[in-house]
Amino acid sequence: xxxxxxxxxxxxxxxxxxxxxxxxxxxxxxxxxxxxxxxxxxxxxxxxxxxxxxxxxxxxxxxxxxxxxxxxxxxxxxxxxxxxxxxxxxxxxxxxxxxxxxxxxxxxxxxxxxxxxxxxxxxxxxxxxxxxxxxxxxxxxxxxxxxxxxxxxxxxxxxxxxxxxxxxxxxxxxxxxxxxxxxxxxxxxxxxxxxxxxxxxxxxxxxxxxxxxxxxxxxxxxxxxxxxxxxxxxxxxxxxxxxxxxxxxxxxxxxxxxxxxxxx
Numbered sequence: 001x002x003x004x005x006x007x008x009x010x011x012x013x014x015x016x017x018x019x020x021x022x023x024x025x026x027x028x029x030x031x032x033x034x035x036x037x038x039x040x041x042x043x044x045x046x047x048x049x050x051x052x053x054x055x056x057x058x059x060x061x062x063x064x065x066x067x068x069x070x071x072x073x074x075x076x077x078x079x080x081x082x083x084x085x086x087x088x089x090x091x092x093x094x095x096x097x098x099x100x101x102x103x104x105x106x107x108x109x110x111x112x113x114x115x116x117x118x119x120x121x122x123x124x125x126x127x128x129x130x131x132x133x134x135x136x137x138x139x140x141x142x143x144x145x146x147x148x149x150x151x152x153x154x155x156x157x158x159x160x161x162x163x164x165x166x167x168x169x170x171x172x173x174x175x176x177x178x179x180x181x182x183x184x185x186x187x188x189x190x191x192x193x194x195x196x197x198x199x200x201x202x203x204x205x206x207x208x209x210x211x212x213x214x215x216x217x218x219x220x221x222x223x224x225x226x227x228x229x230x231x232x233x234x235x236x237x238x239x240x241x242x243x244x245x246x247x248x249x250x251x252x253x254x255x256x257x258x259x260x261x262x263x264x
Contacts, residue, residue: 103129126151136182177208220262
């Protein structure tokens, strides 16, 4: 009795296809020792049973031909080698998949620096790419829907500000100084310099990664005129009373306010 190897490709939602690898490809072979229509019909029973048990696979069956009425083909032993499946390589993630796989890691924004000149300020991106505000027109609010889940953690812990150390190395910023503002920053719908006459005086020094206003808790959204007035007053106080000892005290207090109720 001759043995024919059949390869059956089973896919969910499609009909099984059987190919006789060793015989004639034309006509009914039931009279020539082939599988024949009855054999194909019984193979379809195996296909139906197997589709219920396994979602998608490729196996080989050894079938004695011709198939008798009371016989069904038996699956090949489980230890038979099967084609290796190529697994997709893992996608790299830095802080989280939804954070950095959909856009750039860094967010670059034009900000005002010393002597009223602009420079490119670096931050870790904390918002969805399509929600980024390059000009900083809309202040980040508590529970802002533009912020990603990972970005919320970055802002809560002030980790998003760490790339500004590169600005310090480039000479655009200092470790301590007035915090830089985006060009479109507003309070009560007006630009900061339109609300505070002494606003430009804060740019007589390099902006800092941290500052006197920050260690006093003056951070977060600027909803009212008083919000920006208090910050500018703290900046001018720092500039007029600058000393190395003052910088050391501000740096020492900064870790205590890294996580703050107004950090969001």
